[in-house]
Amino acid sequence: MGRPPPLTDPDRFTAFYRAHVEAVLRFVTRRVEDPHLAADITADVFYAVMQSAASYRPQRGEEIAWLYGIARNQISNHARQHAREAVRRQRLAGRRLLDDQDIERLEERIDASRAARQLYRRLxxxxxxxxxxxxxxxxxxxxxxxxxxxxxxPGTARVRLYRARRALRADTGPAPSQEPLWEMT
Structure with missing residues (x-):
């Protein structure tokens, strides 16, 4: 965590990508149901990482927190610009199409994350x-x-976390999995 991700070197970027792609994909598939969209957003996250590597400040948090912040922004951008993004994506040439195995693996991830997405809707x-x-x-x-x-x-975060937990307890009762939301992984 001591220095910015070394993304100017292709080998080091590859190692960074491999170290974090699963966590980013889990983050995205908890929020997105379409396997093509999940793959696109995950790719967009790492494209944004390459574009903004110089802005990463280790003293502000861990690399994964930085990546999750980028992923949240990418998901939000997609939601706000869905129609424009769909047109742009159709115009892109040269992207690798997902084969049947890729789709199957993403559908399995999406199915495995279904309960998490239900919780996310409650949120x-x-x-x-x-x-x-x-x-x-x-x-x-x-x-x-x-x-x-x-x-x-962090102090502001603790207050907001307390309020969110209190609101979920008061308004919705136990989570669908019968585990309290703050104990789910």
């Missing part, structure tokens, strides 16, 4: 600031200190 009722902290801590398993990915201080 949509929370205020955005509280939901973002709860997602990073409870869903993605990062410490409260990773709040830097959201641009807030």
């Amino acid at each position: 949509q009722q929370l205020p955005e600031a509280e939901r973002a902290v709860l997602e990073l801590v409870a869903v993605d398993g990062l410490p409260v200190s990773a709040a830097a990915a959201l641009g807030i201080r």
Whole structure:
């Protein structure tokens, strides 16, 4: 964590990608149902990483928190610009098409993440600031200190996390899996 990800060297970027692609893909598939979209957003995350590697500051948090912040932005951008993105993606040439095995593997991941997506839908009722902290801590398993990915201080994150947990307990009862939301991984 001591220095920015060394993404100018292709071999080091490959190692960085391999070290983090599974975590990013899990993050995305908990929020997206379409396997093509999950693959596209994951690719967009690492493209954004290459473009913004110089902005990574180790003192603000771990690499995975930085990646999750980028992934959240990519998912939000897609939601806001769905129609324009669909047209742009159709115009792109030279992208690798997913074969049947790729689709099958992504569908398996999506099926495996179905319960998490149901929980995520419940989270949509929370205020955005509280939901973002709860997602990073409870869903993605990062410490409260990773709040830097959201641009807030750990103390602020603790307050928002408390409010989110309290709201979920009061409004929705136990999570569909019968485990409290903050204990799910």
